[in-house]
Amino acid sequence: MTFTKLSDRTIRDGLFLILIVFSVFYGCSSRENKFVEDENHTHFFLPKVTDDISADVLFCRKISKKSGKPLGTGNIFKIKKEASLTAIVELKNRPLIHNTDLMFHLDWIDSEGKSFFLKPIILTVKDTSTFLTSSISLDPEIRSPGIYNLRVYYFRELIAEKSFELINMLREDEDDIFAKIELGRKLNKSTNLLESVDSVFAIRRKSNVQSLITLSNLPVWDDETLTFSIEWVNPEGKTFFKKKFSVEPKAETIHLNSSVSVSPEKREPGQYQLILYHGRKQLASKRFSLYKK
Amino acid sequence: MKKPEKSVKPHAVQNEKKRFDFIDQFRGFIGVLMLLGHTSYYFNSVWKQLDPFDPLFPSHAQFLLRYAGYLCAPGFLMMAGAMVWWSYNRRISKGIGDWQARWYFIQRGLLLVIIQMTWVNSSWGGFQTFRPFHLGIIASIGISMILLTLIIRWKWYARLGVGLFIMLLHAVLLDIDYDSTVIWQRVVMQTFVDAGDFNKYPVLPWFAMAVLGSVMANGWLKFWETDKKRILYGLAIAGCAFGLAIFIRMQRGFGNIDLFSDFFSYSFLVDQKYPPSLFMNLWFFGLVVLGVTFFIAIGKIVPKLLVIFTIPGKVPMFFYGVHLAILGVFTRLFPQYYREGGVNTALIGMVLMLLVMLPLCRWFYGIKRRSNNYLIQMI
Numbered sequence: 001m002t003f004t005k006l007s008d009r010t011i012r013d014g015l016f017l018i019l020i021v022f023s024v025f026y027g028c029s030s031r032e033n034k035f036v037e038d039e040n041h042t043h044f045f046l047p048k049v050t051d052d053i054s055a056d057v058l059f060c061r062k063i064s065k066k067s068g069k070p071l072g073t074g075n076i077f078k079i080k081k082e083a084s085l086t087a088i089v090e091l092k093n094r095p096l097i098h099n100t101d102l103m104f105h106l107d108w109i110d111s112e113g114k115s116f117f118l119k120p121i122i123l124t125v126k127d128t129s130t131f132l133t134s135s136i137s138l139d140p141e142i143r144s145p146g147i148y149n150l151r152v153y154y155f156r157e158l159i160a161e162k163s164f165e166l167i168n169m170l171r172e173d174e175d176d177i178f179a180k181i182e183l184g185r186k187l188n189k190s191t192n193l194l195e196s197v198d199s200v201f202a203i204r205r206k207s208n209v210q211s212l213i214t215l216s217n218l219p220v221w222d223d224e225t226l227t228f229s230i231e232w233v234n235p236e237g238k239t240f241f242k243k244k245f246s247v248e249p250k251a252e253t254i255h256l257n258s259s260v261s262v263s264p265e266k267r268e269p270g271q272y273q274l275i276l277y278h279g280r281k282q283l284a285s286k287r288f289s290l291y292k293k
Numbered sequence: 294m295k296k297p298e299k300s301v302k303p304h305a306v307q308n309e310k311k312r313f314d315f316i317d318q319f320r321g322f323i324g325v326l327m328l329l330g331h332t333s334y335y336f337n338s339v340w341k342q343l344d345p346f347d348p349l350f351p352s353h354a355q356f357l358l359r360y361a362g363y364l365c366a367p368g369f370l371m372m373a374g375a376m377v378w379w380s381y382n383r384r385i386s387k388g389i390g391d392w393q394a395r396w397y398f399i400q401r402g403l404l405l406v407i408i409q410m411t412w413v414n415s416s417w418g419g420f421q422t423f424r425p426f427h428l429g430i431i432a433s434i435g436i437s438m439i440l441l442t443l444i445i446r447w448k449w450y451a452r453l454g455v456g457l458f459i460m461l462l463h464a465v466l467l468d469i470d471y472d473s474t475v476i477w478q479r480v481v482m483q484t485f486v487d488a489g490d491f492n493k494y495p496v497l498p499w500f501a502m503a504v505l506g507s508v509m510a511n512g513w514l515k516f517w518e519t520d521k522k523r524i525l526y527g528l529a530i531a532g533c534a535f536g537l538a539i540f541i542r543m544q545r546g547f548g549n550i551d552l553f554s555d556f557f558s559y560s561f562l563v564d565q566k567y568p569p570s571l572f573m574n575l576w577f578f579g580l581v582v583l584g585v586t587f588f589i590a591i592g593k594i595v596p597k598l599l600v601i602f603t604i605p606g607k608v609p610m611f612f613y614g615v616h617l618a619i620l621g622v623f624t625r626l627f628p629q630y631y632r633e634g635g636v637n638t639a640l641i642g643m644v645l646m647l648l649v650m651l652p653l654c655r656w657f658y659g660i661k662r663r664s665n666n667y668l669i670q671m672i
Contacts, residue, residue, distance in 0.1 A: 011524055015590050018528075018583070028557050029353045103552040103560065105349055107342060115342035118349075122552065151342075151351070155553065155560035158351045 031157055041075065044160040053097060055132075055152045055160040056090045063088070063133070064223050072221035076165045079145065080175060083138040087150050089160070094130045101125060105153040106134040111146025111166075138166065177226075179276050179284035180214040187212060187257055199286070202293040203264050209288065211274055213256040218249040229277045230258045235270030262290055315588045316372060316513070318599040321606025322588070323368035325647065328616050330362030332642030335624045336634045346488070346567050354636040356559055363566060366430055367577035368584070369609070370499045373434050374441060374506025379514050381445045395442040402442075404671050405435025408614065416618040419625030428484060428492035431613070436484075436496045437503040444504070449511040456504035463497045464548055464571040488567035495568045505578055513585065520589050527586030534579030542572045601647075604654045610672045611657045616650050 006014075030052060031045035038044065042057045061072030063086055070088055077085050087106065101124050108117040119134045134150075137143070145168050152160040169175065184194030185201070187210045194212050201209050211230065218226070225246045232241040243258045256276075261267075269292050275285045334340055339355050350356040377398055384394040409432035410425040444452055466486045471478040473489055483491040509530070517523045541548040542561060548571030553560035564570045569577070591598055605612040624631045634642075661669055 006525065008521070011521065012590070012594070014528070015524070015587065019587070028555075028559075029356070030555065030558060033353070100554075101552055103554075105347070107349060109342060113338055113341045115344070118344060118347065120347065151349075153349045155558060156349050156563060157559050158349070 029157065030155075031159060035161070040162075042160055042162045045158060047159075051093050051096045053094060053102070053154055053159070054092045055154070056092065057150055057152065057160055057162040058088045058090070059150075059162070059164050060086050060088065061221065062086060066224055069223070071223060072219070075163070076167060077138060078169050078175060079138050079140045079143050079166050080169060081139055084135050085138055085164070086133055086135040087162075089132040089134075089152050091130050091132065095128070098128070099125065103155050104132055105156070106132060107151040107153065108134070108136055109149040109151060111144065111148060140168075175217070175219075177218055177278060177283060178216045180216075181274060181276060181284050181286040182212045182214075183274070183286060183288050184210050184212070186210055187259075192255060199288045201262055201288060201290055203262050203267050203269065203290050204293060205263050207262050208259045209262050209290075210259040211257060211286075213258075213276055213284075214253065215247070215256065216253040218247075218252050218254065220249050220252055222249055227279055228256060228283075230256065231275045231277070232258075232260050233273040233275060235268065235272065264292070314599075314603065315585060315592050316375060317606035318592065318602040319368070319585050319588045319606070320372045320609050321602030321604065321612075322584070322599075323365050323372070324605045324609055324612045325602065325643070326361050326368075327365040327613070328646055328650070329358070329639065329643045330365065331617060331620055332646060333358050333362075333636075333639035335620045336630060336632065336642045337636065337639045338632050338634060340632050345493070346565075348563060348566075350559055352636075358636055358639060360562065363563075363573075364577065364580055364584070366433075366494060366499065367502050367569075367574070368581050369430065369434060370437060370502035371506030371509065371578070371581045372609075373438060374503030374508075375510035375513065377438055377441050377503070378445060378507035378510040381442075391446075395445070398442045398445075399439050401671055402435040402437075402439035404668075405438065405610070406432045408610070409435065412614055413617065416614065416621045419621035419623075420618070421625060426491075428494070430494045430499075431610075432492070433494035433496055433499045434503070437500040440496070440500050441503055441507060445507065449508050452504050453508045456501045456508060459497055459501040459504070460571055460574050463501065463568070463574075466497070467550075467568070467570075486568065493567045498569050498574055501574065502578065506581075509582060509585075520593055523589050524586050527582050527589070531579045531583040531586060534575050534582065538572050538575035538579060541575065548572050548575075601651070604651060604658055608654050608658050608661060608672070611661075612650060612654055614672075615653060616646055619646065619649065 030048055032048065033045075035043040035045050038056060040056055040058065042055070044054055044056070047054055058070055058073060059075060059077070060070035061077065062084065063069070064071050070086070077083075089104075089106065101122055104121040104123065106119040106121065107115050110116050117134075117136055121132055123129055132152075143166055145166050147163050147165055149161060149163045151158055182194050182197055183199060183201075185196035185198075185208070187194055192212075194210060201207075213230070215228070225248055228245045228247060230243045230245075231239045234240050241258075241260050245256050247254060247256075267290050269290050271287060271289055273285055273287050276283045337355075337358070339351065339359075342351075343349070343359070348359060350359065381394050381398065384397070385391065406428075409429050410427070411423075413429060413431050414424045414427050415422065444455055447455070463486065469482065469486065471482045471487070473479045473482075479489065479491050483489045483495060485496050488495055512526055512530075513523055517526055539556075542553065542564070543556075545552075550565035550570040551560065551563070553564070555561065562576075564572050566573060588599060661672070664670065
């Protein structure tokens with residue numbers, strides 16, 4: 001073949017050129033080497049091409065079923081039974097890239113630097129999503145306190161990283177809703193205070209037992225409606241009156257009230273009980289006695 | 294039965310040492326790259342996150358470090374294929390019978406499988422556990438060696454056809470759906486086709502590499518009698534392989550497994566390795582041929598630059614088995630160093646290991662040359 005007649009110098013220069021080309025272009029990175037931190041504390045590696053995809057990460061306790069908004073956002077989360085943490089990755093410039101499938105990986109890294117959950121995501125051409133999500137459990141059996149990380153990879157290249165902290169709860173019930181039940185004869189609506197507070201009441205004509213329930217430590221970050229119910233239970237253990245409440249947790253403390261008649265034709269003497277439920281879970285109860293005068 | 298290829302010319306015999314130098318040196322270079330990959334595996338904290346089946350790269354340095362190791366398996370398989378072809382024909386030219394010549398490679402292949410199941414599998418964890426029922430790269434080389442004896446006498450173009458056909462066939466077989474929880478399915482599929490816990494290096498694609506290595510040996514060691522020809526034909530073949538690989542990759546269809554973004558990006562170069570896609574096989578075939586070509590060229594211009602690779606390249610199995618054992622035992626004894634460093638730690642680890650391994654390899658090579666012991670000759 002004629003190319004075997006090339007001079008040694010030409011061959012040497014050619015090999016040198018190949019070496020240079022391979023060294024310079026092999027495995028081109030599409031990102032800058034140093035990260036930039038945005039106001040959301042996400043570290044992201046700027047694309048060399050300005051309209052390439054970049055990502056912003058937001059952590060939240062959950063995504064509202066009602067509004068679709070992230071609820072309980074932050075960077076510090078409590079390790080808690082049945083709790084979870086969701087990362088929402090906003091893809092910037094996603095609409096500009098619409099002619100090819102896109103490959104992402106969301107890699108959750110624990111406090112020892114080990115990857116504990118890798119979620120690969122392919123956005124097909126038809127999928128125009130501009131957000132990626134991934135959730136992890138915060139159950140104390142599988143998580144321990146420390147600084148964790150979420151890394152976002154785009155076509156195998158790190159494009160964003162954000163850390164968050166997991167902490168232990170000081171008390172196991174510190175995130176629970178607290179309920180205080182008080183019983184009395186009458187509720188003063190202007191002061192929201194009970195009058196004649198007691199746990200023993202006489203059965204009398206046109207007389208009531210009034211309850212006032214104070215709920216505190218409500219999850220104000222949550223925009224979903226909380227449902228409570230109050231059940232009045234007679235000495236035989238049967239519910240003779242039930243009242244439901246739907247509450248939007250806009251303040252940490254709210255009051256519920258309910259009353260029942262204790263006239264002689266409706267009630268017998270004995271031990272009664274008022275039970276408060278949150279959903280199906282019993283939150284609190286209060287016993288009281290009725291007697292004939 | 295066909296006659297074996299008349300392969301060894303007097304000229305080749307005279308230049309046997311010279312001809313072997315670039316093969317030995319390239320194999321030694323591959324060994325050093327593998328050592329770098331293993332020091333990274335043991336000392337580089339990126340391995341706390343890196344899934345070799347689905348690799349992600351937090352930096353360019355980590356990408357280069359990981360990708361350097363990708364050359365090792367195709368390099369070893371091709372060199373093994375080349376040396377099987379060369380040794381077989383040399384034995385035949387010495388008057389050794391056909392079956393006896395093949396039997397030597399069958400024994401050697403079986404020994405490699407046994408070494409994988411015993412020494413290699415145990416050395417990864419510093420000999421803490423014995424896990425014989427697991428295959429890997431050494432077993433894959435061994436089985437490929439055995440299979441290669443079946444076609445070693447075929448003409449180069451017939452072997453080329455077999456190699457390319459198996460690569461294509463493997464790309465088709467990858468679509469086979471199987472239940473990896475059923476032992477026999479896992480063993481059969483992961484021995485030959487797919488990769489998983491049982492075996493990351495299935496035989497079919499790597500055997501194809503060994504076959505192509507044996508084909509290249511025809512050129513390197515027989516047909517191309519001058520270094521100039523070896524360099525030019527090597528460049529042409531590597532160029533064709535790269536061209537075909539790029540064509541397949543850019544089609545984004547058959548022969549590809551993972552998506553990629555842009556030409557020559559990380560994702561372009563890193564298609565699936567375990568097991569390799571057709572693109573990866575062709576690409577790395579091209580890279581190995583290009584690498585050997587460069588070694589021939591460098592050997593002509595600055596031969597001293599490659600001397601360091603000669604000794605490990607002459608005793609590759611010893612180099613592999615011993616460095617892995619040292620790393621495994623060291624990190625078991627000093628767990629504080631296990632995956633706590635970065636790229637620089639991996640590089641320092643490689644240099645220190647070379648300071649240990651080079652004298653050991655030289656010592657063992659001396660023993661191997663003098664010894665008539667069957668096992669030592671085989672290693």
